[in-house]
Amino acid sequence: MSHEKSFTHLAPTTLAQWLESAHELTLVDIRDPLSYSQGHIPGSHHLDNASVAELFERAPRERPMVVVCYHGHSSQQAATWLAAQGFSDVYSLDGGFTDWAVRHPEQVES
Template structure:
């Protein structure tokens, strides 16, 4: 029995396009606080167990949500969970922040 995922894989090039066209989206980074503070995609917010309740409260469920982790693995589980919380358009960034920073060092802020 195969498990259907509730999220979509997102290529870094697609995220670049969305950011360049000011697409309205929610960008969440689930890496540890120190890693996030040392560098993250501009416009992203840190998401962990203490901030998830606020995210669920204030984020429109229909707005696209992109989940970022280190290498694009744990973001898939988080994206699946967020989709289960009623978010209709959830993505996991392929390659994670590590790949993003290597491809787009000019698109990292700390």
């Protein structure tokens, strides 16, 4: 029986440390385009059905990938799906962007 690929929960504090240390990662935001344009974590890419093919071409499968949504719920499903597509190190940001913006307002760009 093969071990099903899954994701890891990521604490906002850990992501903040990774960003500060220029840790190599792919950051994807699955919220709607308007929400993304109004504010997102610096360096993140908006991910939807239209841009997923480009992500697959651009993002190294072995590089850690962090999925961001509103509250950390739908990112779990997306992270599970991305892990199944062959990304080896997938994380779902706990609390989502909503929590991130409260904790790290200096780490939000629009």
